[in-house]
Amino acid sequence: MKQYEYMAKGRLKARGIIVPPGRIADTPEEAAKVVAEIGPSALKAQVLVGGRGKAGGIKFASTPEEAVIQAKAILGMDLKGYRVDRLYVEAKLEIERELYVSVTTDRNAKKPLVMASAAGGVEIEDVQDDLIIRRLVDPEVGVLPYLGREIAEAMNLPLPLAREFSELLVRLYAIYRQEDAELVEINPLVVVDGHLIAADARLNIDDSALFRHPEFELVEEGSTLEHTVHQLGLAYVELDGDIAVMANGAGMAMATLDAIQHYGGRPANFLDAGGGAAVEPTAQALSVLVGMHPKAIFINIFGGITRCDDVAQAILQVRRSQGIPVPLVVRLVGTNEQKGVAMLEEDGIAAFSEMSEAAQRVVELAGEGR
Amino acid sequence: MAILLRSEDKIIVQGITGNQGRFHTGQMVAYGAKVVGGISPGKAGQQVEGVPVFDTVRQAVAATGATASVVFVPAAFAKDAAYEALENGIRLLVMIPEHIPVQDSIDIVTRAQALGAVVIGPNTFGVITPGEKTKMGIMPNHIYRPGPVGVVARSGTLSYEIAFSLTNAGLGQSTVVGMGGDPVVGQNFISVLEAFHQDPETKAVVMVGEIGGSAEEEAAEYVKTLGKPVVAYLAGRAAPPGKRMGHAGAIIERGRGTLDSKERALTAVGVRVVTMPWEVAPAVREILG
Numbered sequence A: 001m002k003q004y005e006y007m008a009k010g011r012l013k014a015r016g017i018i019v020p021p022g023r024i025a026d027t028p029e030e031a032a033k034v035v036a037e038i039g040p041s042a043l044k045a046q047v048l049v050g051g052r053g054k055a056g057g058i059k060f061a062s063t064p065e066e067a068v069i070q071a072k073a074i075l076g077m078d079l080k081g082y083r084v085d086r087l088y089v090e091a092k093l094e095i096e097r098e099l100y101v102s103v104t105t106d107r108n109a110k111k112p113l114v115m116a117s118a119a120g121g122v123e124i125e126d127v128q129d130d131l132i133i134r135r136l137v138d139p140e141v142g143v144l145p146y147l148g149r150e151i152a153e154a155m156n157l158p159l160p161l162a163r164e165f166s167e168l169l170v171r172l173y174a175i176y177r178q179e180d181a182e183l184v185e186i187n188p189l190v191v192v193d194g195h196l197i198a199a200d201a202r203l204n205i206d207d208s209a210l211f212r213h214p215e216f217e218l219v220e221e222g223s224t225l226e227h228t229v230h231q232l233g234l235a236y237v238e239l240d241g242d243i244a245v246m247a248n249g250a251g252m253a254m255a256t257l258d259a260i261q262h263y264g265g266r267p268a269n270f271l272d273a274g275g276g277a278a279v280e281p282t283a284q285a286l287s288v289l290v291g292m293h294p295k296a297i298f299i300n301i302f303g304g305i306t307r308c309d310d311v312a313q314a315i316l317q318v319r320r321s322q323g324i325p326v327p328l329v330v331r332l333v334g335t336n337e338q339k340g341v342a343m344l345e346e347d348g349i350a351a352f353s354e355m356s357e358a359a360q361r362v363v364e365l366a367g368e369g370r
Numbered sequence B: 001m002a003i004l005l006r007s008e009d010k011i012i013v014q015g016i017t018g019n020q021g022r023f024h025t026g027q028m029v030a031y032g033a034k035v036v037g038g039i040s041p042g043k044a045g046q047q048v049e050g051v052p053v054f055d056t057v058r059q060a061v062a063a064t065g066a067t068a069s070v071v072f073v074p075a076a077f078a079k080d081a082a083y084e085a086l087e088n089g090i091r092l093l094v095m096i097p098e099h100i101p102v103q104d105s106i107d108i109v110t111r112a113q114a115l116g117a118v119v120i121g122p123n124t125f126g127v128i129t130p131g132e133k134t135k136m137g138i139m140p141n142h143i144y145r146p147g148p149v150g151v152v153a154r155s156g157t158l159s160y161e162i163a164f165s166l167t168n169a170g171l172g173q174s175t176v177v178g179m180g181g182d183p184v185v186g187q188n189f190i191s192v193l194e195a196f197h198q199d200p201e202t203k204a205v206v207m208v209g210e211i212g213g214s215a216e217e218e219a220a221e222y223v224k225t226l227g228k229p230v231v232a233y234l235a236g237r238a239a240p241p242g243k244r245m246g247h248a249g250a251i252i253e254r255g256r257g258t259l260d261s262k263e264r265a266l267t268a269v270g271v272r273v274v275t276m277p278w279e280v281a282p283a284v285r286e287i288l289g
Helices: A005-014 A028-038 A064-074 A145-154 A159-178 A207-212 A224-231 A250-262 A279-291 A308-321 A337-346 A355-365 B019-031 B057-064 B075-087 B102-115 B156-168 B189-198 B215-223 B259-268 B277-288
Strands: A022-025 A041-045 A058-061 A087-091 A097-106 A111-117 A132-136 A181-192 A195-198 A201-205 A235-238 A243-247 A269-272 A296-303 A328-334 B011-014 B035-039 B051-054 B068-071 B092-095 B118-120 B126-129 B134-137 B146-153 B173-178 B204-210 B230-235 B272-274
Touching: A005 A022, A005 A087, A005 A159, A005 A181, A005 A201, A022 A028, A028 A041, A028 A064, A028 A087, A041 A064, A058 A064, A064 A087, A097 A159, A111 A145, A111 A159, A111 B102, A132 A145, A145 A159, A159 A181, A159 A195, A201 A207, A207 B075, A207 B102, A224 A235, A224 A279, A243 A250, A243 A279, A250 A269, A250 A296, A250 A355, A250 B156, A250 B204, A250 B230, A269 A279, A279 A296, A279 A308, A296 A308, A296 A355, A296 B156, A308 A328, A308 A337, A328 A337, A328 A355, A328 B156, A355 B277, B011 B019, B011 B057, B011 B075, B019 B035, B019 B134, B035 B057, B051 B057, B057 B075, B068 B075, B068 B134, B075 B092, B075 B102, B092 B102, B092 B134, B102 B118, B146 B156, B146 B189, B146 B277, B156 B173, B156 B204, B156 B277, B173 B189, B189 B204, B189 B215, B204 B215, B204 B277, B215 B230, B215 B259, B230 B259, B230 B277, B259 B272, B272 B277
Parallel strands: A243 A269, A243 A296, A296 A328, B011 B035, B011 B068, B035 B051, B068 B092, B092 B118, B146 B173, B146 B204, B204 B230, B230 B272
Antiparallel strands: A022 A087, A041 A058, A041 A087, A097 A111, A097 A181, A111 A132, A181 A195, A181 A201, A235 A269, B126 B134, B126 B173
């Protein structure tokens, strides 16, 4: 779960990392009030994407009057697909240097990874590789101050800054570890008046660990439909095509999209009905697909733990209760396959056993393809 | 021969009295796995599918000599269960649950490494060795046959699809291993490939990968010295960046973890990369003749 910048900074501040003075503002009037209070400020759009500055999501105001004008320009704007509803108004800084620091997980090493660079202020993937310092952390030991001193040395920071950096890194790691962060990043970490300040921050919390962090406000990303399906406990991603898709298992669902694309079709969504999907959740998922008004629907099931007759039952249930007004292609193999296929056939629905043939057919029925 | 799991391995089931634990204990026993005990605190003395239940792993290991455990407890208790197993001499640990916090997974695999134990998962379907009629996990029993093809996959149902198509093509499997769909898991392609390298029964390897991370790229370097042909299918060509495709680990983050990068790395070292799941079995058939 991503956190907005102002939330991330709240966590940094709570851990003793210095952030600029700032407040949130939801209206131009509120923005003006904050500027009157803290002086010349940056008005920063609160959205969950990077590169706000270039996209016009950060503007400066020296007076409350300017703040009203600038806030009006940003609030409500569309920033890379996100609507701006909230600003973070923050004291403008006289920046001497921009650094980068983050803690994340190295998936291959299965260890925490500290990354730092003296070339901060741009997205880290745009920084030349030899300018990035990477250090793996032993999770049983954690980050001790010496690691910060060594990294500071590699960045050529003068001694007082090196000491500050070392303390900051210990605190940043504590956030990563104790608050179950996937990523905690300060970019840029700026030098102002000879001290380190976190000018921008990113904090992503591990969704799987939210149960032990009631302190985090829920931040929902994505469309309303995505939220609805997530609430059913199903993995769902909206795509821009018009063939609705359901499969069981994440890998199968991905492969199903690939197969549609392979035959020239355009999938409308990713939907994993679960490795052992029962009648009810499957029916609910299908019902969502029908509601999307796609050109066609493709259900691709390999029945391992999932039973084909359960899937057939779910399909018939939805057909009877709400109707399925678009072409439906079902591919059904595995446990209780014959029973499931027979149930569908009785209702005039043909089921395929080959994934390739089924994918090809649904693309044809949607009027797409080569 | 086979890898990781052998017929003589004595297995316990942590969380045996839950719905999943109960059902899959039955399936494992039916397949022929030596399930010697189950754990469910406070339920010692009960039996599940003919398997005795113990309160603690300590008791179970003392009574049965088990060295392997398959974990079905809810994600929030998984770290506790894993440590209990590792500290009591379990050396093959299969972690089925999805949604285990990444920090917990880091701790589990770190501790296992220190003790010389093997962790499979989390978020895995497990491991199955058809030639020795044993399995630890949730895969369906009827789709596998003994044979020369080693399979290593990140994803459950997709691996079933591919294993079944191999079986239908007359190509049995030596061992099928699920690495798990989480960002941090005990096995990577390299560790499993190394095991297949050592196994004389395995004549070819099928890798079933997906977008996210760089396990496939890292594996490519190793494949050069594997000495056995490899066929790979990777899922997620149609996946947009920045979205989690069901698995916590299946995400293209900040330009990393794309299918292109994986395909290029594997193709460069001579892996036969196919673009659709149904192309795997014919490719293996062609290679093995």
